[in-house]
Amino acid sequence: GGLALSASTAAAQAAYPAKPIRLVVPFAPGGVTDTSGRLIAEQLSKRLGQQVIVDNKPGASGNIGTQMVATAEPDGYTLLLGFDGTMVINPHVFPKVGFDTAKDFAPIGKIGDAILILVAHPGVKAKTLQEVIALSKTQSGGLSYGTSGTGGTPHIAGELLKQRTGANLVHIPYKGGGQAMIDVMGGSIPLVYTAVAGAISHVKSGKLHAVAVSSAQRAP
Incomplete structure (x- = not known):
């Protein structure tokens, strides 16, 4: 940014x-x-x-x-x-x-760079990226993932994941990442692609489960 x-x-x-x-x-x-x-x-x-x-x-x-x-x-x-x-x-x-x-x-x-993270509601049975991909392929309507909006970096990351793995993911665009986070914590949607900075506190508190990050190295 x-x-x-x-x-x-x-x-x-x-x-x-x-x-x-x-x-x-x-x-x-x-x-x-x-x-x-x-x-x-x-x-x-x-x-x-x-x-x-x-x-x-x-x-x-x-x-x-x-x-x-x-x-x-x-x-x-x-x-x-x-x-x-x-x-x-x-x-x-x-x-x-x-x-x-x-x-x-x-x-x-x-200002800086942001590492992206794919997070899930704790109730989602899939815990790893491989499990999320596999689960999505069993859903006729796909697994929904929210982002801050169409065309943003999280959206592009989600579409790239679909393209490379064949995951059956459905994009849900929001007007900002804040509401997407509220909805995934509330169980309205199963997944959100966002920046690590915006999700890390919820992951640590147990409100969200971290599935994967976009960086080559593990995020702290």
């Missing part, structure tokens, strides 16, 4: 920032992106001496909030918490996203 702002930003102003800054998070509250945005906003506020307000604008797999920043006044007071799903993958998945990643944004900095 990373921070970006509308391109063609005006030349540096002597008193910047002279007013509160809006940080648009293109997903619903409660997910990893939202949590990251709030941590970043808190630290930016301290460093800049000006309030940084998180503004959640979910919808269309992050396209709505991203487009909002792309068309905002290019004065440096509207920032976007973007990541590869919205900035790189979405333009190739959706026929029209309403923004041009290369032309409409000026990058500020990279």
Whole structure:
């Protein structure tokens, strides 16, 4: 993930920032992106001496909030918490996203990388990846897995898993990872693909079972 702002930003102003800054998070509250945005906003506020307000604008797999920043006044007071799903993958998945990643944004900095994890409700009988794949093939309607939205990295990871293993998985897109996590813990869906950071506390508490991670090494 990373921070970006509308391109063609005006030349540096002597008193910047002279007013509160809006940080648009293109997903619903409660997910990893939202949590990251709030941590970043808190630290930016301290460093800049000006309030940084998180503004959640979910919808269309992050396209709505991203487009909002792309068309905002290019004065440096509207920032976007973007990541590869919205900035790189979405333009190739959706026929029209309403923004041009290369032309409409000026990058500020990279925040970090996220390891993905496939987690299951404790009631799911399959505990390993191999068992999940095998179980999915016995389900006529497939096994559902939730993600933060269509075209995001978790969605691509899930589809890649299907392609390489023949797993019978059915994608359920949400407007953010937070609601997907609530639904898998409540038993509404059996699986969720998300970032480790957003699931680890629930795994440790026993509310979720960790099936597999996307990294070559075992996650701590």
